[in-house]
Amino acid sequence: MSTTVTTPTPAAVPAPTTPASRFSFAPLNVGRFVVWGLFTLVLAVAPLIFTSSLSITMLSQMGIAIVACLSFNMLLGQGGMLSFGHAVYTGLATFVAIHVLNAIGGGLPIPVSLVPLVGGVAGMLFAVVLGFVTTKKAGTPFAMITLGIGELVFAMSLMIPEFFGGEGGVQANRVVGKAVLGITFGPQIQVYYLLAIYTLICTAAMFAFTQTPLGRMLNAVRDNPERVEFIGYSTQRVRYIAFIIAGFFAGIAGGMYALNFEIATAEVVGAARSGPYLLFTFLGGATFFFGPIIGAILMVVAFVLLSEFTKAWLLYLGLIFLFMVMYAPGGIASLIMMNLRVAAYGKLRRLWGSYLALAGTVLVMLAGAAAMIEMVYHLQLNAALGPNLRFIGVPLNAEGLDSWVGAAFVTVVGLAMFEATRRVFARQWGEIQGEIEHEIRRKEAL
């Protein structure tokens, strides 16, 4: 049965009639239209659903973060270049954009809506200069140089107060120049839509880049720089051009930041900003184009909401990062793609039970661990308020043995249950992957 050609597989359907039709992949393009249409729709509709001023602020920041993380991933995921200093390009562009915004206030005839583009040009120029040094090397030396340049620029930001504004930073007012069609960019919602347009265009442009000869050679440089040299390409040149393009989009994100916050302080060029780009791009998933978008959204959620919710948010973030590196090094995007593959073969249903169990045990473990973390933070920071606190509705006594033993017990039980379910899940997952591989081989044999 399995060897006969009775069931036409999807792979066998597009018959190669002419070379041109072979490469255009009509079905894929339909899917692409749907995806981009949905993305546009989400960008347009999001502020109509989440109408509070907090959510509009967050949505604006998400747009900025998406462009920044995607540009970062052009280096990390697509080029294999681990940069510890991406904020240099977003941050310097923010400063340039702020100064330009002030100049517009002084009569410079540039529409405010083009300020992000000015940031992009600035980011690109800085990448042309600094990237020339940086991209001379690849791998660990590259990472070290980016770290060095990051520190250098941060140090300079305090040395040159004329440009960086010293400790207080530089402020600007975005409600300047002539209002076009009554759009002053005073209300946050107007800024949001401008940023959304930039986000959409930049995302599309960066995706288009992955489909060009240079974009593909950048992947080749990531996979095997040595071989690239033997098929006619200079790896250094590929890295350099890609770095400049990434600098351009980073600069646009910097310009968007300037419009949104109307202030630039020294920290926007520093490691405190570069670190999250790396962390959240990785969390979102560097191996897929859309991974950094997820990462960027999580970044804003973590920075705005998680930091409100608990003082220990950086600690939780570190823990999550640790878990991701250990168990899902491809990030959330790769988790999604792996499960989509399982779903495509109709086997996802078998995993639901395990997923529920995993989620449940993780929550138990997390509740116990978080209770202890919160008690430590409470003792250290809120000692004046007494030893009693409430954590997810449970009254705890940070100085009482009961609370500590209880929390530790919950953690250990959660951990044990998690490990047990993880093993069952790992076996199930392995089985399903084996079945899928088998099915693929069977199709190939047809």
Add this chain to the structure above:
Amino acid sequence: MTSSAYALELKDLRKSFGKTEIIRGANLAVKPGERVAIIGPNGAGKSTLFNLISGRFGPSSGGIVLNGKNIENLSPFEISRMGLARSFQVSNLFTRLSVFENLRCGVLWSQGYKYSFWKFLSKLHDANERAEQLMKMIKLDKKRDTLAMNLTYAEQRALEIGITIAGGAEVVLLDEPTAGMSKSETRRFIELIREVTVGKTLLTVEHDMGVVFGLADKIAVLVYGEVIAFDVPDAVRANAKVQEAYLGSVLADQQAAEAGVH
């Protein structure tokens, strides 16, 4: 362009690593279209010679001439652009790209697309057609979308050759193309190499003597960094120096091994 009499010339080529001289004045002149096998004992410097020619290392002294132009001081990508391609002893692929993408990467420069980021790959019909054609030539058209790292060993070796010939180079260096293959795989693979390198100047490093005498028009014997003989197979076989230095022992070993089997 004036075509020189030789496709590739080595002129008193030397290479030292530290105080050890690995290549000690190698001379070789290969005519266009010739198929040359380079043989020699382990440590004779065969791979080093390939690394020098392809620009992976710079020579300590001496000259390398490709179609009448000196290339000894050029970097690998410049040499590649001048029409010399090489394969590697250990497969050197773009592991996370598909078979098709691997081949297309090999094609792009030769089709003039360079570092362009204003054209879509899917619209580059000439490059795509060439990649498809290559995929059929190396018989991997069924594996079009398989990632290079998921191929079998023999398939990876085939893809290695595919990337090497993708750019249409006139001079092709193959570094032990059949390394690690079984006898029957080797036979099929040699046939494949013969098919895909028709009309090219071919240099191979090879250990299997059966393959060497079957595939090559001429044999260069490299011993301790010197080419001690360069001639047609029969003449090399009869060469006393070669007998003494190398081939005699190898042939004797092979005969002994065959005698043992019978």
